[in-house]
């Protein structure tokens with residue numbers, strides 16, 4: 063296969079942007095962020111601010127028998143201690159349909175579903191006083207036997223929704239009769255998003271029925287809807303502001319009980335309330351990637367062609383709410399195979415509800431499928447890339463639809479060259495240098511290339527500044543920068559003449575930032591709004607250069623010209639399968655005596671369509687690779703099942719990669735436009751940056767040592 067490499071150099075300050083022919087934009091809000099001028103939710107100076115601290119349940123299952131709040135109420139500076147006994151009823155809770163399952167209702171009754179569940183909120187005039195008083199709240203409980211261990215409850219797995227129904231294409235379990243087989247179980251532990259910025263909210267009632275919040279959220283419009291629903295307010299009475307978000311990875315996709323508690327407390331005390339979760343709270347209050355058991359069985363002929371794929375998974379959720387994710391979906395779609403069957407089950411445990419975490423479902427599923435493919439490559443003695451090419455899907459194996467675009471083969475080629483794949487030995491454990499085993503591994507990823515509806519206002523001002531407004535949040539990937547990059551291309555004006563206004567619920571609507579859809583969705587709306595604005599200028603230009611916006615405005619006696627455009631997907635959605643693709647390559651060093659694994663080099667290559675903003679895209683891709691390395695080697699939230707309580711809910715014991723753990727990571731893009739998906743040719747990349755990384759590391763560790771680790775994280779004890 064011969065392809066022209068159009069990858070963007072991995073580490074280069076003067077990246078070209080082939081859309082504009084100019085050098086790539088730097089992050090438009092980078093200066094604000096590094097100088098501390100960007101304000102995050104906890105940082106607003108609101109007059110008369112008071113502070114809330116949550117108190118969590120110390121038992122894992124049961125009912126509250128009594129809560130003693132007297133000492134806390136009498137402590138200095140305390141304004142209120144809210145519990146289920148005294149908190150005003152939240153009107154939206156009462157109106158909810160009485161279905162037994164649903165989001166956790168705070169201060170609703172005496173039921174305890176998990177350890178750390180909020181049972182009280184202390185509000186005081188300073189944070190320190192609230193924190194001190196929170197230690198004075200005591201409760202007694204009637205406890206019941208709890209279950210927090212998925213592995214001892216696998217037999218309780220149930221199918222929860224129609225979407226979870228078993229998938230069968232061709233014959234089920236066809237792998238069993240294949241000449242070459244792999245049949246293995248894989249486990250991932252609970253992982254917690256742990257963005258650097260703690261979840262925080264400042265809530266203030268402006269009038270009897272109007273509330274303003276600064277809150278950490280991935281979607282100001284969805285936060286507005288949720289808070290309005292809870293307090294039975296018209297949505298316009300709820301103002302949500304979140305122009306900067308310090309990472310989220312899925313943890314801020316929904317409105318959590320602590321946010322409702324802060325809004326409620328502000329009403330009770332008649333003052334604005336600030337509530338910042340502690341790092342320990344972050345482990346029990348804002349979701350996580352759930353502990354998941356999987357079994358993948360592959361059958362192939364001696365030619366390496368897959369004849370059967372079977373993928374089973376069992377995940378966990380809370381007892382009060384079903385959280386499901388597409389763990390097995392990747393096996394329905396990734397490889398051309400006549401016989402595929404998958405099954406997904408859920409076990410309810412006494413834990414808080416999980417929530418999507420970067421690459422939800424697929425990051426978990428890809429660890430199992432792509433590890434199993436690696437195992438099959440050794441069973442067949444076929445190079446792992448060659449094995450994937452022999453089973454390359456040219457159309458979607460699950461429904462035979464054509465792809466809107468798929469350049470995964472090109473990504474394999476780029477990645478193999480950049481990692482130096484020819485240096486790899488097909489026989490594991492054979493390369494030893496300076497006392498370290500060296501291994502090479504690779505694994506692929508995919509995620510739906512979504513596009514939904516976005517409304518953007520594009521306004522040209524008399525001074526030549528273009529203002530772009532929409533109610534999207536930028537949680538870090540560089541949404542504003544991509545918007546500016548699209549706009550400079552259409553309007554042909556320099557980026558420093560563009561002002562991006564985001565993260566405010568009063569702006570024109572855009573979706574929540576999640577599911578890798580924002581660049582394609584909002585980018586397309588920016589494209590369409592700017593194109594329309596430019597047409598308007600053209601029609602007014604007369605003898606003037608239509609790109610001389612200032613002159614035209616002056617001629618027409620206008621102080622600005624603006625358009626508001628809604629842009630969304632169309633009939634192409636039903637006709638094509640639309641995915642982004644990635645491949646990750648790792649070179650690892652494994653120390654034979656200590657079992658220490660070091661990543662020596664990491665290469666990630668994406669087919670994410672047309673890259674809109676090369677610098678921020680590269681940064682996002684590298685971030686996703688690092689997150690996957692954490693998943694592979696370090697991250698694990700550990701519960702002591704005797705007590706149902708987390709034992710490592712802090713950054714000393716819950717390990718995430720630090721600078722010294724991460725080598726040179728290079729990101730490359732095939733960078734070919736998907737002209738079917740949207741007018742700018744972009745596909746998402748937030749999820750594919752992480753999906754497949756953990757398997758690539760595990761596969762490299764096997765290549766280095768001959769030891770197959772099927773349970774993450776790959777800690778030294780598992781290699782000795």
Ligand code: MOS
Nearest residue numbers: 312419420576577
């Ligand atoms: Mo996400 S898990 O796309 O916020």
